[in-house]
Amino acid sequence: MPNAKYDVVGIGNAIVDVLAHAEDSFxxxxxxxxxxxxxxxxxxxxxxxxxxxxxxxxSGGSAANSIAxxxxxxxxxxxxxxxxxxxxxxxxxxxxxxxxxxxxxxxxRYSASTARCLILVTPDAQRxxxxxxxxxxxxxxxxxxxNLIADSHITYLEGYLWDPPKAKEAFVKAAVVARKAGRKVxxxxxxxxxxxxxxxxFIDLVDNHVDILFANEAEITSLYQVSNFDAALQxxxxxxxxxxxxxxxxxxxxxxxxxxxxxxAEPLEKVVDTTGAGDAYAAGFxxxxxxxxxxxxxxxxxxxxxxxxxxxxxxxxxxSLAKLVAKKLG
Amino acid sequence: MPNAKYDVVGIGNAIVDVLAHAEDSFxxxxxxxxxxxxxxxxxxxxxxxxxxxxxxxxSGGSAANSIAxxxxxxxxxxxxxxxxxxxxxxxxxxxxxxxxxxxxxxxxRYSASTARCLILVTPDAQRxxxxxxxxxxxxxxxxxxxNLIADSHITYLEGYLWDPPKAKEAFVKAAVVARKAGRKVxxxxxxxxxxxxxxxxFIDLVDNHVDILFANEAEITSLYQVSNFDAALQxxxxxxxxxxxxxxxxxxxxxxxxxxxxxxAEPLEKVVDTTGAGDAYAAGFxxxxxxxxxxxxxxxxxxxxxxxxxxxxxxxxxxSLAKLVAKKLG
Numbered sequence: 314m315p316n317a318k319y320d321v322v323g324i325g326n327a328i329v330d331v332l333a334h335a336e337d338s339f340x341x342x343x344x345x346x347x348x349x350x351x352x353x354x355x356x357x358x359x360x361x362x363x364x365x366x367x368x369x370x371x372s373g374g375s376a377a378n379s380i381a382x383x384x385x386x387x388x389x390x391x392x393x394x395x396x397x398x399x400x401x402x403x404x405x406x407x408x409x410x411x412x413x414x415x416x417x418x419x420x421x422r423y424s425a426s427t428a429r430c431l432i433l434v435t436p437d438a439q440r441x442x443x444x445x446x447x448x449x450x451x452x453x454x455x456x457x458x459x460n461l462i463a464d465s466h467i468t469y470l471e472g473y474l475w476d477p478p479k480a481k482e483a484f485v486k487a488a489v490v491a492r493k494a495g496r497k498v499x500x501x502x503x504x505x506x507x508x509x510x511x512x513x514x515f516i517d518l519v520d521n522h523v524d525i526l527f528a529n530e531a532e533i534t535s536l537y538q539v540s541n542f543d544a545a546l547q548x549x550x551x552x553x554x555x556x557x558x559x560x561x562x563x564x565x566x567x568x569x570x571x572x573x574x575x576x577x578a579e580p581l582e583k584v585v586d587t588t589g590a591g592d593a594y595a596a597g598f599x600x601x602x603x604x605x606x607x608x609x610x611x612x613x614x615x616x617x618x619x620x621x622x623x624x625x626x627x628x629x630x631x632x633s634l635a636k637l638v639a640k641k642l643g
Numbered sequence: 644m645p646n647a648k649y650d651v652v653g654i655g656n657a658i659v660d661v662l663a664h665a666e667d668s669f670x671x672x673x674x675x676x677x678x679x680x681x682x683x684x685x686x687x688x689x690x691x692x693x694x695x696x697x698x699x700x701x702s703g704g705s706a707a708n709s710i711a712x713x714x715x716x717x718x719x720x721x722x723x724x725x726x727x728x729x730x731x732x733x734x735x736x737x738x739x740x741x742x743x744x745x746x747x748x749x750x751x752r753y754s755a756s757t758a759r760c761l762i763l764v765t766p767d768a769q770r771x772x773x774x775x776x777x778x779x780x781x782x783x784x785x786x787x788x789x790n791l792i793a794d795s796h797i798t799y800l801e802g803y804l805w806d807p808p809k810a811k812e813a814f815v816k817a818a819v820v821a822r823k824a825g826r827k828v829x830x831x832x833x834x835x836x837x838x839x840x841x842x843x844x845f846i847d848l849v850d851n852h853v854d855i856l857f858a859n860e861a862e863i864t865s866l867y868q869v870s871n872f873d874a875a876l877q878x879x880x881x882x883x884x885x886x887x888x889x890x891x892x893x894x895x896x897x898x899x900x901x902x903x904x905x906x907x908a909e910p911l912e913k914v915v916d917t918t919g920a921g922d923a924y925a926a927g928f929x930x931x932x933x934x935x936x937x938x939x940x941x942x943x944x945x946x947x948x949x950x951x952x953x954x955x956x957x958x959x960x961x962x963s964l965a966k967l968v969a970k971k972l973g
Contacts, residue, residue, distance in 0.1 A: 543904050543939055563893070566905050573903035574873045575896050609873055 315495065319415070320388040320603045321596075322465040324457075324487055325376025326449040326473055327394030327418075328428040329401045330628060332588065333365035335433035340441055347435060348531070349506045350442040352476060358445035361431050369627050372408035373430055375503055376471040378589045378628045382596035382618055384412040385630045386638065388603065391415040391461055393487075397448035401427035418456050421448035432588050438623065440588040446477055453479040454486045462487050463494035466603050467525070469595065472503030472532075475511040488522040497554075499525035501595055502532035509535055525555040525602075527595050533558055542566075546573075557598055557612060559591065565616065569608040576609065579616040579641075582624055589628025593618040597638070610642060617641050645825065649745070650718040650933045651926075652795040654787075654817055655706025656779040656803055657724030657748075658758040659731045660958060662918065663695035665763035670771055677765060678861070679836045680772040682806060688775035691761050699957050702738035703760055705833055706801040708919045708958045712926035712948055714742040715960045716968065718933065721745040721791055723817075727778040731757035748786050751778035762918055768953065770918040776807055783809040784816045792817050793824035796933050797855070799925065802833030802862075805841040818852040827884075829855035831925055832862035839865055855885040855932075857925050863888055872896075876903075887928055887942060889921065895946065899938040906939065909946040909971075912954055919958025923948040927968070940972060947971050 340347055343361075353361070372381070380390035392409060396402035398420040405427060409416045428447040432440050452474070462468050468491040474480045488498045500515075500523045502508050508515060515536055519526055526549070530542050537548040542558075546566060549556050556568040560578075567574040597618035601611030617638050618630065625631050670677055673691075683691070702711070710720035722739060726732030728750040735757060739746045758777040762770050782804070792798050798821040804810045818828045830845075830853045832838050838845060845866055849856055856879065860872050867878040872888075876896060879886050886898040890908075897904040927948035931941030947968050948960065955961050 541907075543906055546905055547902075563907070571901065572877075575876055575905060576873055577871070577893070 317466045317496070318389070318464040319391045319461070320465065321380060321383055321467045321469050321599050322391040322393060322461055323376035323380040323469045324393045324474060324483065325471040326374045326428055326446060326477070327377060327396045327405050328374035328430045328444065328449070329405055330369070330371055330373030330430050330432055330588070331362065331367045332369040332432045332434060332626060333367050335365065335435055337435055340433065340435065345433070345441050345443070346506070347441050348439050350444055350473065350504045351506065353443045353445055355445055355447070358429055358431065358443070361443055365431065365433070371627055371629070372405045373628050375473055375501060375592050376469055377409065378592035379469060379596045380414055381409070381412050381629045382593045382622070382634065383599055384414050386596060386600040386618065386634045388600050391465060393418050393456055393458065393461070395421050395448045395452040395456065397421045397425060397427045399426050401429065402448070417458065421451040423448070423451060425450065434586045434588065434626070438584040438587050440586060450477040450479070452477060452483055454482045457483050457487045457490065459490050462490045463496065465496060467497045467499050467599055469499045469599070471501050472507050472511070472515065475507065475514060481514070485522065492522070497524040498522055499527065499595070499599070501591065502526070502528040502536060505531040505535040508532050512536060519552050523553050526553045527557050527559070527591065529559045529561070529591060555608070557615065559594055565612055567608050567612045572608060574609050574612065576612045576616065579613070579620040581620050584623055586626045587623050589622045590619040592628060593622040593630065597634070613642060614638050647796045647826070648719070648794040649721045649791070650795065651710060651713055651797045651799050651929050652721040652723065652791055653706035653710040653799045654723045654804060654813065655801040656704045656758055656776060656807070657707060657726045657735055658704035658760045658774065658779070659735055660699070660701055660703030660760050660762055660918070661692065661697045662699040662762045662764060662956060663697050665695065665765055667765055670763065670765065675763070675771050675773070676836070677771050678769050680774055680803065680834045681836065683773045683775055685775050685777070688759055688761065688773070691773055695761065695763070701957055701959070702735045703958050705803055705831060705922050706799055707739065708922035709799060709926040710744055711739070711742050711959045712923045712952070712964065713929055714744055716926060716930045716948065716964045718930050721795060723748050723786055723788065723791070725751050725778045725782040725786065727751045727755060727757045729756050731759065732778070747788065751781040753781060755780065764916045764918065764956070768914040768917050770916060780807040780809070782807060782813055784812045787813050787817045787820065789820050792820045793826065795826060797827045797829050797929055799829045799929070801831050802837050802841070802845065805837065805844060811844070815852065822852070827854040828852055829857065829925070829929070831921065832856070832858040832866060835861040835865040838862050842866060849882050853883050856883045857887050857889070857921065859889045859891070859921060885938070887945065889924055895942055897938050897942045902938060904939050904942065906942045906946065909943070909950045911950050914953055916956045917953050919952045920949040922958060923952040923960065943972060944968050
């Protein structure tokens with residue numbers, strides 16, 4: 314890859330995570346679909362917040378988690394996202410800065426507070442998320458720092474960003490700037506319900522703007538409305554340069570041009586909380602890519618990073634991923 | 644496919660199976676490697692036979708099992724193999740004829756008796772096989788009925804056939820005749836230890852004689868001496884028209900020209916005995932191929948047939964596979 318000041322610039326919802334344990338019956342009584350993310354308004358967020366017992370509050374957001382994990386791996390990251398000038402916004406900004414990540418987006422000038430994601434972790438380690446987008450809805454094309462995009466090997470867009478109405482334009486603007494600068498554009502499909510909300514837009518993005526696609530099995534089968542993984546695999550081939558299709562315990566299938574790689578899952582020491590697993594996977598994959606690793610090794614680094622995050626509560630790595638990867642890759 | 648009198652002609656060791664339950668400790672005390680096949684002489688076969696309590700004696704042999712399963716599916720099969728003119732040989736011949744399979748190979752004129760395979764099934768449903776090849780070692784090029792080969796869509800060769808010394812010539816002769824007649828040649832790698840015994844020959848076969856390759860994960864990684872499945876997948880691509888790489892509970896990966904398909908395992912109602920699972924898989928795959936099914940459906944039919952055989956003791960189907968496949972494929 315040609316030189317760049319940053320490895321990856323992430324564009325996403327700037328969110329503070331509120332994690333709590335929950336039983337399956339709690340999900341059921343609140344009409345929540347396990348493993349997915351739904352959007353709620355501030356009243357619903359306040360109401361739900363009162364019903365749960367938070368065990369952890371920390372900076373989150375899908376693309377922001379990826380950039381954080383990349384930083385822990387030793388990569389150079391930047392982030393574009395919208396917080397409010399409030400207490401949660403300050404927490405988000407402080408956590409990002411502590412990792413050496415560049416984050417210069419102008420805070421929201423409006424009344425909406427910094428976004429929160431209430432994450433309910435069931436005993437099976439699955440996470441079910443309820444997000445109040447708050448200040449995130451203000452993100453628009455003006456927030457896209459064109460120099461930052463052009464200075465980054467990869468511009469990484471989270472699919473969740475398609476939910477706030479003005480962010481779509483920011484999204485496409487960033488992709489066009491990145492491509493014009495000879496850089497790569499990556500997209501995570503984020504969530505099967507998110508895919509269902511924006512299916513046609515996502516298919517258009519994959520076909521016309523995206524070089525590197527991340528999707529899990531539920532997301533990619535939702536994108537192409539097919540009933541099995543292989544059918545989705547056949548659909549996505551040829552539509553982007555790289556597709557990393559993750560399958561939880563079934564491992565991952567990686568497409569890179571004509572190549573197809575079938576990887577097993579990394580052994581998991583323990584499964585505590587899957588929040589942030591996909592985000593860490595993307596980070597590891599990027600770290601491999603910008604360091605010239607094979608596609609197979611990119612997938613393994615992604616899976617090693619994801620396994621670390623799954624092993625504890627919370628979406629961001631707790632150990633030196635760089636050392637862990639060096640040890641496991643051998 | 645152009646017209647042919649037979650769907651598949653199998654060439655393999657004509658063996659009578661002797662099945663018995665065994666504990667892992669029994670394998671260990673006899674120095675047997677679980678899941679593999681070893682060759683023994685008649686004295687060792689007699690000795691081991693005395694130590695076990697057979698629960699089932701029936702016609703077996705890898706390619707013969709496949710042709711039997713194909714017949715149960717409704718396919719038209721023929722078999723080439725060497726029995727002795729003895730009691731076990733008569734059993735083998737009777738079972739084959741009962742399924743409507745053409746089997747005209749001349750019986751051995753020498754003293755060696757019909758081959759036996761002592762199959763030890765451990766509580767985990769794995770089978771460990773000890774084979775006395777007996778009359779099988781007489782199979783040679785003269786046994787290859789060229790008209791039968793030319794009259795069959797597919798000539799199917801079991802890798803085990805590389806063990807009896809004269810069979811190699813028969814093997815290559817059949818492959819050349821089949822190709823000359825515009826037919827397809829298929830090979831099963833049979834067993835990781837068999838692959839280790841004949842690695843260079845098998846690589847040459849795959850490169851120069853084989854259109855359709857069947858291998859499980861242990862066999863294909865042994866063939867290319869690589870440490871993970873994906874590395875083997877990369878090695879085999881481009882070396883034969885179709886490769887069906889089976890992975891037990893991890894499903895299968897199918898290569899067909901530029902296509903790569905990733906299939907999940909069929910749900911198993913019960914796991915009783917894996918003897919014959921790979922043979923039934925090949926039969927199902929062939930049945931799909933000669934009936935113009937997609938590669939994906941060929942793999943599913945193979946997996947459905949294998950799942951049936953795994954669900955009971957013994958290597959051959961016990962129900963109407965044709966009905967089962969029709970029901971499950973929908």
